[in-house]
Amino acid sequence: MANEMSRRDVVKTGLAAAALGAAGSFEWVLPALAQGEVMVPFTDSHVSPPFNPNPAPDRRLLDTRQIAGAYTPKDQFFTTQHYGHPEIDPAAYRLKVSGLVSTNLALSIDELRKMGNTELIAGFECSGNRRPVQGLVGNGRWTGVPLKTVLDKAGLKADAQEIVFFGADRGKESVVFRATPPMEVEQQYGRSLPRARALAADPAPFLAYALNGEPLTKHQGAPLRLIVPGWYGAPNVKWLSEIVVQNEPYMGKFQTHWYRTLKGEMINGELKWVETGITHLNLKSFVARVTRNGSDHKITVIALSDGTPLKSVEVQIDGGAWAPATVDPSTTAKYGWKLYHLTVKNLAAGEHTLVSRATDVNGKVQPTEKELENKKTFLEDNSQHPRKVMIG
Ligand SMILES: Nc1nc2c(c(=O)[nH]1)N[C@H]1C(S)=C(S)[C@@H](COP(=O)(O)O)O[C@H]1N2
Numbered sequence: 571m572a573n574e575m576s577r578r579d580v581v582k583t584g585l586a587a588a589a590l591g592a593a594g595s596f597e598w599v600l601p602a603l604a605q606g607e608v609m610v611p612f613t614d615s616h617v618s619p620p621f622n623p624n625p626a627p628d629r630r631l632l633d634t635r636q637i638a639g640a641y642t643p644k645d646q647f648f649t650t651q652h653y654g655h656p657e658i659d660p661a662a663y664r665l666k667v668s669g670l671v672s673t674n675l676a677l678s679i680d681e682l683r684k685m686g687n688t689e690l691i692a693g694f695e696c697s698g699n700r701r702p703v704q705g706l707v708g709n710g711r712w713t714g715v716p717l718k719t720v721l722d723k724a725g726l727k728a729d730a731q732e733i734v735f736f737g738a739d740r741g742k743e744s745v746v747f748r749a750t751p752p753m754e755v756e757q758q759y760g761r762s763l764p765r766a767r768a769l770a771a772d773p774a775p776f777l778a779y780a781l782n783g784e785p786l787t788k789h790q791g792a793p794l795r796l797i798v799p800g801w802y803g804a805p806n807v808k809w810l811s812e813i814v815v816q817n818e819p820y821m822g823k824f825q826t827h828w829y830r831t832l833k834g835e836m837i838n839g840e841l842k843w844v845e846t847g848i849t850h851l852n853l854k855s856f857v858a859r860v861t862r863n864g865s866d867h868k869i870t871v872i873a874l875s876d877g878t879p880l881k882s883v884e885v886q887i888d889g890g891a892w893a894p895a896t897v898d899p900s901t902t903a904k905y906g907w908k909l910y911h912l913t914v915k916n917l918a919a920g921e922h923t924l925v926s927r928a929t930d931v932n933g934k935v936q937p938t939e940k941e942l943e944n945k946k947t948f949l950e951d952n953s954q955h956p957r958k959v960m961i962g
């Protein structure tokens with residue numbers, strides 16, 4: 571089969587990191603492909619490798635067919651941002667904390683390390699992650715300091731309501747509202763959290779300086795980034811350089827304009843247009859890869875939630891009955907992604923349509939594309955995603 575990639579090809583085409591890890595780290599328990607297992611390509615919905623040309627471009631997608639373990643290696647972790655990757659001298663770096671605090675802070679990475687050095691497993695996707703590729707997704711084992719530890723050290727004043735996080739990256743943005751004439755202003759990437767959310771015990775926002783046990787790469791926000799467990803990527807401010815505490819809501823572009831969803835909803839019997847900000851992850855799953863071993867086909871699904879436990883992830887083939895998939899025991903962390911597997915015996919030759927759906931413990935079911943038709947913006951596409959494969 572010309573289109574199938576063997577285990578050896580996959581190892582050669584970019585899983586050096588996985589091979590390395592097998593020797594030295596507990597993370598890499600699953601090989602990309604078992605002996606005798608071959609990749610079954612998607613026929614409709616996947617762009618061809620290479621996903622990660624070297625040197626890494628401004629944006630990188632995860633090729634979900636290559637997943638070899640619970641955690642996404644640093645050189646495969648997706649990367650997307652608005653203003654490129656700023657270079658920061660780690661020795662000169664200080665995280666500044668100012669505004670409505672008792673004590674202004676300027677903390678080096680060493681000082682932060684001494685304040686915390688705890689771990690958080692968190693997976694997330696970009697709110698723009700969607701068909702056909704679904705590559706803006708990853709799962710990490712992050713090391714760092716709970717945000718609350720830093721805010722407690724600074725001491726939030728009584729009237730502190732909004733915690734604003736600025737990255738070191740800057741870019742020009744045109745101001746289109748009520749500006750005469752229209753003008754360009756230079757901005758930093760910024761996002762905010764309300765006080766209660768910033769101080770919450772679970773999920774607790776986290777300041778990470780390492781991914782999978784190694785210092786962050788510049789693509790992942792070195793030397794420090796925010797992680798809001800169970801939320802989309804946009805709030806996870808990279809190259810975090812300043813925390814500003816204020817009383818007023820933060821109205822920056824990436825907080826109030828860019829990362830929002832417009833959806834028609836029936837309210838009191840009337841269709842109303844509702845605009846919401848991008849916050850917690852919506853219940854989602856999608857088929858990440860299909861492999862064949864003899865007459866067995868193994869379907870691997872990635873599932874995401876905001877931390878709400880899942881009741882099931884099911885797979886449907888060609889409109890038939892939904893079959894329950896089994897969670898991979900290496901992916902049970904509350905805020906991590908979950909990998910699910912389903913092995914199908916004797917799938918007939920020909921083209922097949924595979925789709926997955928997740929259901930959480932509250933009975934919420936991942937919506938179909940049809941059920942999301944009133945969502946007019948493309949962010950937060952958590953719809954069921956049918957994918958096609960050709961067998962034989
Ligand atoms: N400073 C900064 N942080 C940022 C962004 C950015 O443009 N600048 N983009 C955000 C968005 S939209 C996403 S999806 C995630 C991507 O994180 P990753 O590149 O580590 O995968 O970073 C977030 N943090």
Ligand SMILES: [Mo]
Pocket residue numbers: 650695696697698803804
């Ligand atoms: Mo994003």
